[in-house]
Amino acid sequence: xxxxxxxxxxxxxxxxxxxxxxxxxxxxxxxxxxxxxxxxxxxxxxxxxxxxxxxxxxxxxxxxxxxxxxxxxxxxxxxxxxxxxxxxxxxxxxxxxxxxxxxxxxxxxxxxxxxxxxxxxxxxxxxxxxxxxxxxxxxxxxxxxxxxxxxxxxxxxxxxxxxxxxxxxxxxxxxxxxxxxxxxxxxxxxxxxxxxxxxxxxx
Numbered sequence: 001x002x003x004x005x006x007x008x009x010x011x012x013x014x015x016x017x018x019x020x021x022x023x024x025x026x027x028x029x030x031x032x033x034x035x036x037x038x039x040x041x042x043x044x045x046x047x048x049x050x051x052x053x054x055x056x057x058x059x060x061x062x063x064x065x066x067x068x069x070x071x072x073x074x075x076x077x078x079x080x081x082x083x084x085x086x087x088x089x090x091x092x093x094x095x096x097x098x099x100x101x102x103x104x105x106x107x108x109x110x111x112x113x114x115x116x117x118x119x120x121x122x123x124x125x126x127x128x129x130x131x132x133x134x135x136x137x138x139x140x141x142x143x144x145x146x147x148x149x150x151x152x153x154x155x156x157x158x159x160x161x162x163x164x165x166x167x168x169x170x171x172x173x174x175x176x177x178x179x180x181x182x183x184x185x186x187x188x189x190x191x192x193x194x195x196x197x198x199x200x201x202x203x
Contacts (some may be wrong), residue, residue, distance in 0.1 A: 073105050074181065079132050081157060085178030086111065088122060101129045113187035119144040122184075133157040 073094040083111040087105065094105040104127050109123040126140035135155040142149045143166065154165040160175045182188050 073164075076103075076130075081133050081179040082130075082135070082155075083162075083175055085181050086135075086155065086162075087126075087181060089181045089183050101131050103128060103130055111184035113182050113184055114186050114189075115182060120187075121149070 007133050031045055045153075067068055071079070073087060073091040076094070077084055077086055078097060088107075088111050090107055092106050092108055092113060094103060096103045104125055107122060107124050110124055113120060121142045121144075123140040126138075128138040129136045133156060136153075138155065139151070142154045143152055143164070144150075145166070150166040154163075155165050156163045156165070157175065161172045162178065163170050163172045180188060182191050
């Protein structure tokens, strides 16, 4: 018959170096956990990059301002210290990059009218770059001087005067001369209003 001490020795076993989960050694589980942690870190980094790209894309879209969702083209002109009369009535939309100032304004068709002694023509799309007191690289607006059509390239506001440049020459008009938008066909003479102020020219 075995002694009590012998029984105790038989029943006491060395503790197993296992985690109790799928009978995997603790060392192996530590490696598995490490891989999971690294995978989580990679997923987190990827998520942050995707969020950053999405935010950048949203900022780009926000800088492209469609007319239907924001101010009118005439209100934008006023925001850059220009009178609304630089655009005739009938603008159906525009795009503006608020960062660069690049813009496009859209009409349903070309628009022509006489203003003072000048015949003006607006194409269906007007393009350029706008900033405070300056419209540069202008495309789509032409003026008839004598028997020749010339493209207006730049408009600069200097105090209460607007200077229109066609490259080789410029013509100045008072700002209040453009307080109202002309109408295609009849300009500002559609009713009883008469034009009064004469422009000043320089080369």
